[in-house]
Amino acid sequence: MKVFEGIGELITLSGVVKKSGKRIVEKDLGRIRNGVLVVDKGRILWAGSQSMWVRQRKGIPGISKAKKVNLEGRTVIPGFVESHTHSVFAGDRSKEFEMRMTGVSYEDIAKKGGGILSTVKATRKASLNHLTEDLKLRVNRFVKQGVTTLEVKSGYGLNSSSEIKMLKAIRSISSPKLVSTFLGAHAIPPEFPNAGKYIDYLIADTLPKVVKAGLADRADIFIEKGYFDSVIGEKYLRACRDAGLDICVHTEQLNLTQGYQLAIDQKAKSVEHVVQLDAKGISEMAKSETVCVLLPAADFYLKMAYPSARKLIDGGARVALATDFNPGSSPTQDLSLVGVLARIEMGMSLPEVISAYTFNAAKALSLESEVGAILPGYSADFVVLDDGWDRLFYSVGYHPVHSTFWKGKRVF
C-alpha cells in the first residue's frame, strides 16, 4: 500500500464519471485541493482531501505500514487514454510528405510506390522483433506524455501472417496497458480483385486465427469510398462481433458514407474521424451510446475541415480525442497538438479536452469503469504534473509531466 500525500490539486473527474462524459463543465473535473491518494494492489483505494484523510485513515486496515510518497504540492490527474493509433509499422514516408507539400498529386505518389501500400510492403518484410522494438520506442514517447492506456491497430499487413505478426508485436508489450485492435479491413491489398473477396478471406482465414490466439480486443474497418462499403461492412462487423470482439469503425472521414448508421446499428463502441457528418448524422450520434473519436491532427496534416465537435457535444454526444498516429496522414504522437487543435479549431473547452482524453476515451475502449478517473476501485493510473492542469493543451510541445504511474507503479 502507498499513500501519495502533498498533492497540491487532485483532479478526480468524479463529475465526468457521474455525467458519463456528456456536456462537461469545469466543476465536473472534481478538483480537490490538498489531496491524498491511496493505492493498494495497483488500484485506487481512497482519494480525497487531506482534512478528510486525517479523519478517515484510522478505518483503513494496514495503513500504519503503508509507504508514504510526498508529491510536494504537484497536481495529479488521471493517466491519459490514447484511443486511436496505428503505432505498429515499418518504413518511412517523410519523402512522400515532401512530395505532397510541393504539389505532387496523390495518384502520382501512389504510382511512385507511395501511400498506404508502401507501408504495407515494408511492414510485411519486417521481422516481429523489428516491429516490436520500434513499437516500444513509440509507446515510450506516449508514456512520457502521461499516457497509461494506449490503443494500437494492425492494418498494414493485409494478409493473415502479417496481420498476426503486427498483433503479436502489440501483445508483446506488457506495460502500460495496450488495447489491441485488429484492422485487417484497412485497405484492399493488391492480391485481391475487390473488397468483397478480401472480406471473405478475412472472415474465413484471418479472423478465426486472430481470435483463437487471443491477439485482439477489438476489430475495426475503414468504411469509405474506394475502400469498404456499408453492405460489406455489416457482414464483416457481424462476424467480428460473433467472434467476441468489440467493434469500432473508421468512417465519414473523406466522404459521407452513412457508415455511422452501420456503426450505431452494430453497437460499435466508437466511430473514428466523423468529419463529414451532416445534421442528421450529428443528431443520431448524439442519441447513441457510440463515442465519437475525433482526430484533428489528421485533419490538420490533410488540410481538411475539422469535425463538428461543438454541435456533437451540445447535442449530447460523447467526444474523445486521439492522435491517429500513423506514418501517412498523421505522423505525430503529440497529445498537446491534438488538444490545441481541438480548442482552436473545434471550439472545445479545456475541461472537455481533458475529459475527451481520459474518461471519454476510456469509454470508446469499453474501459470506463477501469481507467480515465481517480476514484476508488479504478486502476491506479495517474500523472503527476509539474504545472497546473490549466496549463495543459495550451502550448504545443509542452508536456509538464513529472512522472507517470500505471497500476500504482512509476513507468516514467
Ligand SMILES: [Zn+2]
Ligand atoms: Zn486511423
